[in-house]
Amino acid sequence: MFAPKIKIDKALYDRVAEMAKRAGYATTDEFIVHVLEREVAGLESAGSDEQVEERLRGLGYIE
Numbered sequence: 512m513f514a515p516k517i518k519i520d521k522a523l524y525d526r527v528a529e530m531a532k533r534a535g536y537a538t539t540d541e542f543i544v545h546v547l548e549r550e551v552a553g554l555e556s557a558g559s560d561e562q563v564e565e566r567l568r569g570l571g572y573i574e
Contacts, residue, residue, distance in 0.1 A: 519527075524539075531542030554563055567573045 527543060528539045531539045534542060536542040536545070554566065564573065
């Protein structure tokens with residue numbers, strides 16, 4: 512099975528790993544997948560491109 516890999520900063524990974532542990536996830540990967548699935552679902556349900564852009568702006572991802 513093909514498994515894409517992404518690179519993230521070590522400090523961020525350490526923070527994510529700690530949150531995964533605190534939240535009771537079996538693995539850090541499981542936590543990351545859950546967070547990404549939740550965020551993508553939220554963006555998909557946001558509607559128009561303008562709504563998505565406004566949401567991303569509100570989250571600080573874009574200016």
